[in-house]
Amino acid sequence: MKIKDFVIPTKISEAYEFAHSLGQSAYYIAGGTSAYFVQANAEKVAIDISKLPLFGITAKRDSFRIGALTTISDIMKKEEDGFILNRAAKKFVNQQIRNISTIGGNIARVFYWSDFPVVLKTLDGKIKITGFDSKILKISDVFHNSTTHKEAIGNAIIEYIEIPRLLKNMGFSYSKETRISSGFSSATVASFIELKDNKIKDVRITIGSVFIFPMRLFELENSLKGEPADFSIFNKINFNLLDKYKFNPRDGMSLEYCKHLVKTRIKDVLVESLKEALGEK
Numbered sequence: 001m002k003i004k005d006f007v008i009p010t011k012i013s014e015a016y017e018f019a020h021s022l023g024q025s026a027y028y029i030a031g032g033t034s035a036y037f038v039q040a041n042a043e044k045v046a047i048d049i050s051k052l053p054l055f056g057i058t059a060k061r062d063s064f065r066i067g068a069l070t071t072i073s074d075i076m077k078k079e080e081d082g083f084i085l086n087r088a089a090k091k092f093v094n095q096q097i098r099n100i101s102t103i104g105g106n107i108a109r110v111f112y113w114s115d116f117p118v119v120l121k122t123l124d125g126k127i128k129i130t131g132f133d134s135k136i137l138k139i140s141d142v143f144h145n146s147t148t149h150k151e152a153i154g155n156a157i158i159e160y161i162e163i164p165r166l167l168k169n170m171g172f173s174y175s176k177e178t179r180i181s182s183g184f185s186s187a188t189v190a191s192f193i194e195l196k197d198n199k200i201k202d203v204r205i206t207i208g209s210v211f212i213f214p215m216r217l218f219e220l221e222n223s224l225k226g227e228p229a230d231f232s233i234f235n236k237i238n239f240n241l242l243d244k245y246k247f248n249p250r251d252g253m254s255l256e257y258c259k260h261l262v263k264t265r266i267k268d269v270l271v272e273s274l275k276e277a278l279g280e281k
Ligand SMILES: Cc1cc2nc3c(=O)[nH]c(=O)nc-3n(C[C@H](O)[C@H](O)[C@H](O)COP(=O)(O)OP(=O)(O)OC[C@H]3O[C@@H](n4cnc5c(N)ncnc54)[C@H](O)[C@@H]3O)c2cc1C
Pocket: 027, 028, 029, 030, 031, 032, 033, 034, 035, 036, 068, 069, 092, 093, 097, 100, 101, 102, 103, 104, 105, 106, 107, 108, 109, 111, 113, 114, 115, 116, 156, 157, 158, 159, 183, 184, 185
């Protein structure tokens, strides 16, 4: 990427208006870690948004609001009942990148290895996006697919995300497979389970890395809803429901191995989520 100009706005409206006037050549810099992955000959005007007031994690009664400029390191350090993004932050590459990379930057542009889009799509919640107007949208709508994501964000600024607090009858787990310890993901799987009357009331499963854009497995989820909160149900998962998806194996994996890995990890995260929902961990 060639930077032909550089501005440092201090107001969200100023940053957006500038980006809007530039169109395709505008490039917000938050942590700046993705600049490396932008086409080498692309000419951009960098809009450094790191001075905008979008920092920090605010605990609310049923949720947590995370400013877009909050670093992955700060998310990792946050310890509070019901806050679970720190689990994904611990699996994020290495401390150097965690120190610089922001949650907004991680979800504004989705690479196959991006951790937080997979996690947020599973937890759902809200996202505030500001262009000429501000909108608060459901994360699941924005991250439905790459088109909805592109349309919702465009050149606008993500201000914050708000995710639900994990309550007593709920469980969450995130699995990330890499070939070497700080390598890009070969397969990521996140799951969430909510119990009611000792049955699975809600279950969400999202797969990343092996698809271009993270994918929720709605049919598989539906097949588990209403089942008893018993680990044996995971031995009967109908994995044929995955046959219709086009997998992109990474790191030289064969397609067969890739599918096998994903199935194994789905089971693992579901077991961990159920354990937590049952209060066993
Ligand atoms: C070697 C290496 C390995 C990595 N491994 C992983 C990994 O395993 N998992 C993982 O999840 N990530 C990984 N990353 C980080 C990831 O690829 C992104 O580079 C990073 O998350 C972007 O965050 P940032 O704050 O640096 O954003 P920037 O690079 O500053 O910006 C990224 C994009 O988002 C836009 N943007 C930034 N903030 C906002 C905002 N608030 N509103 C709207 N648009 C915005 C920018 O215009 C740009 O297009 C890795 C990075 C490197 C360099």
